[in-house]
Amino acid sequence: MGFIKVENLSIDLGEFHLVDIDFEIKKGDYLTIIGPTGSGKSILLETIAGFYKPKKGRVFLEGEDITNLPPEKRNMSIVYQDYVLFPTKTVFENIAYGLKKKINDKEEIKKEVTQIAEILNIAHLLHRKPDTLSGGEQQRVALARALVVKPKLLLMDEPFSALDVKTRENLRNLVKKAIEKYETTILHVTHDFDDVWNLATKILVMRNGKILQKGDINDIFYRPSINFVADFVGTNVLEGEIIGKEDGLSKIKVGDCILLSIDDSENNNNYNKSNKDNNIDKNNNVKLSIRPEDIIISKNPINISARNEFKCKVKEIKKIGNLVYLILNIGGTPTKCILTPNALSQLEIKEGDEVYAIIKAINVRIIN
């Protein structure tokens, strides 16, 4: 059995339900939970913490059934987006708060607090009060307070959401350092894909109180099991038909384009095994996934080893933040790729132009 196992968990909150939540993770795993707002991510976290009573199902921690244990007996810490520190206590007292309930030895408490404060770069702030700290510093104190008691499970609900990009990156690195030291197992709700790419060993995708897909980065970003997940994580899905083999690669026809994939359609390692038997229907129809960052754009044909190179029309150019999305027409399917604004101006591409899209056969995956 996994370190934490959630088995067929359902919650009834009147208008909202969590339905048949089922997953398990190993000790030391870093599970990120993603999904649209309102999908039940926070409720799931708080149910695991013991704040809601399930209608059915069980939660196991290290094999022990903890479904009916009160929150304070579960050996879990939770960190929220807003830091909720005690305003009248110093940073030291804030961090030591939970620890004092567990141990009496003052020297021991001091040692533990100092150790976590050093890891999280807040050792110089121990005498300060929370309202004199920046948001990033306050969140590091909240993290220190959560970790110092060495919880079996650390639950984090959008812990970096209120922070700027640079502070987030810094905190991600500090969290990595801290969990290596403390060997913590983590459940982290986030809407920031940088958290997922940088921290996750496992991912749950939720919507409307249900798990849509569970897996690792490879499964979720490269082999999304349904179009909703693909769309949510920004992966292109193209529908095509297998028409044969070429040099050991699968040949797939998408509209008037032929794509080559290194995946063997009969033997692909789709995570959703239930789909495995029907991942090609009788007409050899398949879905392909291509990540936007795996498409190279050129004005002219280029002779490289990538096996897929074809001319296609730029349907649309969208600027989002500091990136540019080109929507290409690949065999009739709108397909997103990413450029930097610099690359776009060097290429001098405008909507309606024809460009060459180059994709390695290894980056075209046959999904279901």
Ligand SMILES: Nc1ncnc2c1ncn2[C@@H]1O[C@H](COP(=O)(O)OP(=O)(O)O)[C@@H](O)[C@H]1O
């Ligand atoms: N205590 C509650 N009772 C009933 N409904 C709730 C309660 N808390 C949250 N909800 C509803 O449950 C749904 C899921 O909420 P939440 O877990 O906070 O979503 P997420 O964290 O994925 O954005 C929302 O529609 C919310 O309004």
Ligand SMILES: [Mg+2]
């Ligand atoms: Mg939430």
